[in-house]
Amino acid sequence: MTMTTEPPPVRAPARSPVRAGKRTTLNGRDRTFGFMLAAPAVALFLAVAVYPLVASLGTSLYDQSLIRPGRSFIGFDNYSDVWPDFVDRLGITLVFSVFATVFPLFLGLGLALLLNARLKGRSVLRGMLMLPWLLPGVVVSFLWAWIFNDSYGVLNHVLSQVGLPEVDFLGAPGTAMAAVIIAKSWNTFPWMMVVILAVLQTLPREQLEAAAIDGASRPQRFWHVSLPHLIGPVALVTMLEFIYNFGSFDMIFVMTGGGPGTSTMTLAVSIYQYAFVEFSLGRAAAMGVLWLVALSVVCAAYFLLNKKLEARR
Amino acid sequence: MSLVSFLPARRRSRHVGEGITRPTLGVAGKLSLAVLGLFGLLPVYWLVATAFMQREDVFSKDRPFFPFNPTLDNFGAFFEDTALLSALGNSVIVSAGTAAVSVLVAGLMAYSLSKFRYRGRNLFMVMFLVGQLVPGVLLLVSLYLMFSAAGLLYTYTAVVLAFTTFTLPLTVFLLKGIIDGLPDEIIEAAKVDGLSNLAILFRIIFPLITPGLVTAGMFAFMRGWSDLLFALTLAGPDKQTLPVGMTTAFIHEGSGDWPALMAASVITSLPLALIFIALQRYFVSGLAAGAVKG
Incomplete structure (x- = not known):
């Protein structure tokens, strides 16, 4: 497994003249053939991913309904309509995605470090701990909705048995958000765990041993030797996880539907709501465009930060 | 990633410094592993256990945590x-x-x-x-x-x-x-x-x-x-x-x-x-x- 923290290899071929030079048999006809091989995938991607993204820019300028035909141009009205909602939902989405990224990160890191130890049944345990990540998102949502259920949930059952008051976890704004974050964290930590475990396998053994011989304690070895190697790949998966969480739809949709009120109404659920509940496609599209702008800012910030880190190394 | 790395990795042989790269766990370590492991696995258990439980058991106030009378009715x-x-x-x-x-x-x-x-x-x-x-x-x-x-x-x-x-x-x-x-x-x-x-x-x-x-x-x-x-x-x-x-x-x-x-x-x-x-x-x-x- 190779993991790099580099930005996409835009100029990769230019940097590898050896490989290019080896390809002496590649004539123009082969090159056309290579291009043709790429055609189906590229066409599919252009039609089903790129075009819809661009088209939604257009849709966002129209008053267009899901159920009525026809549309009328209204300029930026959709944007001014959804702006207050967007700001509110952006905050909710940030809370959800920050916590649902940080919790699994630390859970995964902790478990990876523990599972990296010499241990009986280590690989069995590691395999079983992949289950939460393997289950389909809806199943995870059903399961946690059942655990958090107000009248028959196992959590309330335990609470009442130790004499504590029962809580309507999914029915109150604060606990509903906590509940979906816990469910999502449970769903994601195995992925963080295996990625970190994989990186731990690649740690330079000689450096760790040298540090130990020089009298570095275990925490010191982790801090000075392991961590510098971990940080790049871990930052990358964390960033990716954050972006995925930002767009995560299924768990919140199933567990709370955005409620109670709009307390767990993330941008993803909100867009679905605009389009398929209120049937306002223009507003849904406007919301999406605003989101895309926010996402680009986050990505740009990450790459800038990453470049700085790389430069310092 | 090369084809070689795609093939299953061969089990690495133990060597002298393994205690450093792969330490053993103390009591605190084992305890944390148990806690985190339970957080990971108990919900899975509850998913499967509920699926095999009698309906009356699931909705009763003194419900068992283990399906004593397992049933396939829910699957049916x-x-x-x-x-x-x-x-x-x-x-x-x-x-x-x-x-x-x-x-x-x-x-x-x-x-x-x-x-x-x-x-x-x-x-x-x-x-x-x-x-x-x-x-x-x-x-x-x-x-x-x-x-x-x-x-x-x-x-x-x-x-x-x-x-x-x-x-x-x-x-x-x-x-x-x-x-x-x-x-x-x-x-x-x-x-x-x-x-x-x-x-x-x-x-x-x-x-x-x-x-x-x-x-x-x-x-x-x-x-x-x-x-x-x-x-x-x-x-x-x-x-x-x-x-x-x-x-x-x-x-x-x-x-x-x-x-x-x-x-x-x-x-x-x-x-x-x-x-x-x-x-x-x-x-x-x-x-x-x-x-x-x-």
């Missing part, structure tokens, strides 16, 4: 529910279709990216890398309008096309990594023997990377099997897959039949667990190739 309920059964059928069709189309399209693309140099190649790579970061929900409105205009709304085709597209970044980079590990000499030798480009691809390259193609197909299958968003909006009532069927049957109609829902969840999860067991070795490296490599 699933197989008597025609809506869920047809959703199961749809899930199989759509996921298998996604796997088949993905493997073919991604296989061609991966070979192209790996062994050919042409204008636009880098642009394609960047497009796939960046494309996987775009959340599906942003495309929802346009996809709905587009498939509706094309007369494909509420068809298997629409759902398979959407699933395949969003699986492509993963499958393409997974397969590209494997094909990168094949030496160019194979292709050149085949050419000297007079094989056409297509024959080289289908009679030499694809057979050589069959395990990779199977892995990619399984990943695509899992994506299709698990997805809610596109299945919910593009499949319509007749072609809906299991995740959608379960959501409408149990959550939106508020039936509150949790044991039956847990049984249906176990049934839905079973194929994924089996795939995982079959492919465990390739999982991390495969997914990392698609999701992290960049």
